[in-house]
Amino acid sequence: MSITAIKAExxxxxxATEVKSFMKRKHAKRSFEPLLYLSPTIILLLVLMVxxxxxxxxxxxxxxxxxxxxxxxxxxxxxxxxxxxxxxxxAIKNTIWFTLGSVVAHLVLxxxxxxxxxxxxLGKFSRSIFRMIYILPWIFTVAxxxxxxxxxxxxxxxxxxxxxxxxxxxxxxxxxxSPKTALIAVTVINIWAGYPFxxxxxxxxxxxxxxxxYESARVDGASWWQSFFNITLPQLKPIIISMxxxxxxxxxxxxxxxxxxxxxxxxxxTQMIGIYTYQQAFGRxxxxxxxxxxxxxxxxxxxxxxxxxxxxxxxx
Amino acid sequence: MRSKGKGFLASRKAVTLTLIATAAMALGYSAPAQxxxxxxxxxxxxxxxxxxxxxxxxxxxxxxxxxxTIKVKLVSGPYSATKSQTIAGAATGTMSDVVGxxxxxxSDLVNQGALANLDNSLARVKFPVAQLAGKIKIxxxxxxxxxxxxxxxxxxxxxxxxxxxxxxxxxNRTQFAAAxxxxxxxxxxxxxxxxxxxxxxxxxxxxxxxxLVWASGGSMLKGGKPNLTNNAAVKSVVTYVKxxxxxxxxxxxxxxxxxxxxxxxxTNGRAGMMIDSLSHITQIKxxxxxxxxxxxxxxxxxxxxxxxxxPYASWGIGIAKTSKYPAxxxxxxxxxxxAAVNTKLSDLGHAFPGNTTSVPTWVTTDPxxxxxxxxxxxxxPANEFTGLPKADDLMLKFDTPFQSYLSGQITVDQLLxxxxxxxxxxx
Numbered sequence: 001m002s003i004t005a006i007k008a009e010x011x012x013x014x015x016a017t018e019v020k021s022f023m024k025r026k027h028a029k030r031s032f033e034p035l036l037y038l039s040p041t042i043i044l045l046l047v048l049m050v051x052x053x054x055x056x057x058x059x060x061x062x063x064x065x066x067x068x069x070x071x072x073x074x075x076x077x078x079x080x081x082x083x084x085x086x087x088x089x090x091a092i093k094n095t096i097w098f099t100l101g102s103v104v105a106h107l108v109l110x111x112x113x114x115x116x117x118x119x120x121x122l123g124k125f126s127r128s129i130f131r132m133i134y135i136l137p138w139i140f141t142v143a144x145x146x147x148x149x150x151x152x153x154x155x156x157x158x159x160x161x162x163x164x165x166x167x168x169x170x171x172x173x174x175x176x177x178s179p180k181t182a183l184i185a186v187t188v189i190n191i192w193a194g195y196p197f198x199x200x201x202x203x204x205x206x207x208x209x210x211x212x213x214y215e216s217a218r219v220d221g222a223s224w225w226q227s228f229f230n231i232t233l234p235q236l237k238p239i240i241i242s243m244x245x246x247x248x249x250x251x252x253x254x255x256x257x258x259x260x261x262x263x264x265x266x267x268x269x270t271q272m273i274g275i276y277t278y279q280q281a282f283g284r285x286x287x288x289x290x291x292x293x294x295x296x297x298x299x300x301x302x303x304x305x306x307x308x309x310x311x312x313x314x315x316x
Numbered sequence: 317m318r319s320k321g322k323g324f325l326a327s328r329k330a331v332t333l334t335l336i337a338t339a340a341m342a343l344g345y346s347a348p349a350q351x352x353x354x355x356x357x358x359x360x361x362x363x364x365x366x367x368x369x370x371x372x373x374x375x376x377x378x379x380x381x382x383x384x385t386i387k388v389k390l391v392s393g394p395y396s397a398t399k400s401q402t403i404a405g406a407a408t409g410t411m412s413d414v415v416g417x418x419x420x421x422x423s424d425l426v427n428q429g430a431l432a433n434l435d436n437s438l439a440r441v442k443f444p445v446a447q448l449a450g451k452i453k454i455x456x457x458x459x460x461x462x463x464x465x466x467x468x469x470x471x472x473x474x475x476x477x478x479x480x481x482x483x484x485x486x487x488n489r490t491q492f493a494a495a496x497x498x499x500x501x502x503x504x505x506x507x508x509x510x511x512x513x514x515x516x517x518x519x520x521x522x523x524x525x526x527x528l529v530w531a532s533g534g535s536m537l538k539g540g541k542p543n544l545t546n547n548a549a550v551k552s553v554v555t556y557v558k559x560x561x562x563x564x565x566x567x568x569x570x571x572x573x574x575x576x577x578x579x580x581x582x583t584n585g586r587a588g589m590m591i592d593s594l595s596h597i598t599q600i601k602x603x604x605x606x607x608x609x610x611x612x613x614x615x616x617x618x619x620x621x622x623x624x625x626x627p628y629a630s631w632g633i634g635i636a637k638t639s640k641y642p643a644x645x646x647x648x649x650x651x652x653x654x655a656a657v658n659t660k661l662s663d664l665g666h667a668f669p670g671n672t673t674s675v676p677t678w679v680t681t682d683p684x685x686x687x688x689x690x691x692x693x694x695x696x697p698a699n700e701f702t703g704l705p706k707a708d709d710l711m712l713k714f715d716t717p718f719q720s721y722l723s724g725q726i727t728v729d730q731l732l733x734x735x736x737x738x739x740x741x742x743x
Contacts, residue, residue, distance in 0.1 A: 154569060266572065266719050
């Protein structure tokens with residue numbers, strides 16, 4: 001390049017201020033660009049999550065929301081009303097019973113079936129068949145699960161027929177209609193519908209455990225049970241903890257299945273927080289109390305979600 | 317060369333746009349008085365799925381032909397979905413222009429300010445309101461008009477009655493209890509009476525329990541307020557139902573049975589008697605054409621000879637307060653309530669007309685329907701839940717302690733006191 005050419009180039013160079021503003025614009029564009037890519041997700045999150053959650057939380061501090069144009073701010077009064085409501089207290093008790101029963105049974109059944117499905121004594125074909133059968137309950141929609149179990153547990157249904165034929169009972173038990181058995185019945189239904197998810201997750205976890213560990217345990221003379229308690233369970237611990245926390249969150253929010261089988265009855269024997277919330281909103285038009293109940297459940301779920309996230313972070 | 321071409325294209329576009337704009341303006345100015353714009357109104361209801369396929373749309377098509385400037389969009393769904401949609405619509409101000417209503421929803425929708433005053437709407441279209449069989453009023457203003465009414469008579473499975481040695485349908489409580497016991501004595505899974513007490517839709521309290529109170533001229537209200545305690549009529553009915561329950565004459569599983577389950581139990585021959593809507597006759601006949609059943613007036617208290625209340629449910633109609641086209645909505649309501657259309661609608665649904673001058677022909681086509689008409693004429697329509705605040709919740713608040721009472725956990729006085737206290741809180 002000749003000297004005259006360089007001079008000419010220098011003459012056409014933009015002034016320093018222009019360069020600065022150009023750089024600023026470029027920087028702004030760069031920092032704005034990722035937001036632009038994320039905007040569909042951000043908008044969806046705002047519309048579907050942030051705004052509804054904000055509104056529900058806001059409603060919980062007002063009286064007669066939605067049904068009147070000018071609701072009054074009542075502070076924590078709705079929280080006191082809901083927490084002192086005997087039906088809500090029953091709902092909490094039932095939800096805890098239902099959740100803990102379901103989660104423990106999900107865990108035991110899921111682990112048991114996953115160990116069975118991983119057994120080397122099963123051939124490839126039979127393993128696929130069993131896997132397909134065991135996963136079936138998870139494939140059914142809630143409506144189908146509810147109808148199926150209502151037919152099974154009807155006083156003149158399949159289960160009572162079998163029990164009567166076996167001579168175990170003389171009169172059909174009203175599994176879903178008796179206050180004594182309804183909560184157990186809905187818990188059993190929930191266990192049946194939910195264990196396959198545990199099973200598949202555990203199975204994936206078991207298959208990821210190094211075979212060398214089992215090999216060396218065998219060489220050291222460890223029994224099957226010793227291998228299970230000292231290798232399988234410790235290796236699955238992170239999955240078990242994560243799954244249990246997620247299951248507690250999901251099960252405590254259960255509504256559809258209980259609503260379609262018992263509707264929260266008989267009396268209040270299957271009243272859950274989800275059903276209490278629905279009845280407050282669509283039966284009593286008490287949208288503020290429904291929001292309060294929903295916020296209480298949300299706080300519980302957030303608490304568990306925080307624990308879950310921390311565990312995940314520690315695991316990573 | 318390229319810039320030249322671009323400039324040429326740009327100038328051509330500008331000229332074309334100018335020409336189009338000028339022509340449009342010229343047309344606009346020179347056009348004679350424009351035809352009235354076509355407006356579309358929505359009409360949400362649960363009737364379409366319950367009527368023969370295409371029947372409601374055919375009536376709407378006729379309305380659209382008569383009113384070329386009004387288009388009607390039918391928003392149809394099952395009863396429960398329509399209810400949730402209406403409540404949500406009222407809350408968000410997005411309710412359909414014309415809404416199918418149940419009397420149990422009216423009070424709450426009026427409190428929300430969601431319904432328009434129909435007195436004004438019908439006056440606007442000069443509808444002869446004297447022809448209306450009923451009006452649901454809140455604070456002296458009409459908010460719902462029953463388009464058609466369904467009564468709830470007693471259905472009996474005549475084969476089961478005959479097998480049990482019952483020669484005629486029961487007319488009083490003693491006969492009814494005896495018949496229920498005799499049918500239950502047949503064994504197998506057969507029971508005398510089926511009642512639905514599910515909490516998902518607790519209308520069994522209205523249709524199957526309180527109906528017995530109204531049938532004997534009783535009432536659950538006094539001066540428009542709950543009157544459950546110190547009410548002999550209500551107390552006698554609940555103790556009577558309990559006696560049938562204890563005798564094993566009622567279908568097991570009642571606490572989780574809903575109205576469709578009740579109809580299924582009856583259609584399958586597992587229940588000898590039920591109190592049910594006339595609208596289910598077609599459904600029962602379709603499900604089992606060989607089933608021998610008949611309908612009768614509800615059993616009354618022993619020795620009662622006065623006129624009895626006949627429980628009923630209505631397909632009601634109202635107009636949303638937020639409707640942008642109240643005049644067009646009123647026209648549609650007036651059309652559906654006109655004598656000819658109301659007759660047609662009654663015939664299609666086998667219901668009783670909401671227009672007093674309508675003469676349904678279906679009552680003469682089938683002896684069973686003829687009986688229904690006789691029952692209808694022999695008493696008076698009674699449904700005290702219609703127009704009450706939070707009517708569904710009142711039913712639930714009665715249902716829950718009623719289940720406790722039937723289970724033997726509380727006494728009848730505790731049941732009535734609990735229900736009375738919780739009902740008063742809603743008034």
